[in-house]
Amino acid sequence: MAALVWLGAAVTVAGLVGLVYCILSLIKARNAGLSDEDLRARLKQLMAWNLGAFFVSVIGLMMVVVGILVG
Template structure:
């Protein structure tokens, strides 16, 4: 069961890293003077990565909780 906990922790950290990437990506986008259409298309990419990172992080946390319950 320790493997489930550690795998979940790794997934959670990967999700958090994805969230940090999204924050930095959007901050860099806001500094640039882009037109509205370009900004929207690039922000859509950030939103997709953000949702994926949240899903991965949630899955990892679920694995940690399940691993703790089964121990």
């Protein structure tokens, strides 16, 4: 079950990379001087990516826990 732990860690890192991407994209959008409507549209788009990244990260953490408990 060690493979499941390492695979889960890799999935978790992929989710964290997605979260960092969302944070950096939001900072870039805020500094771009967009209008309020454009900034809201960009935020709505990033919200979907943010939730997806959280989901991937949680799935990875669950894989790690299952790998530890089973192995």
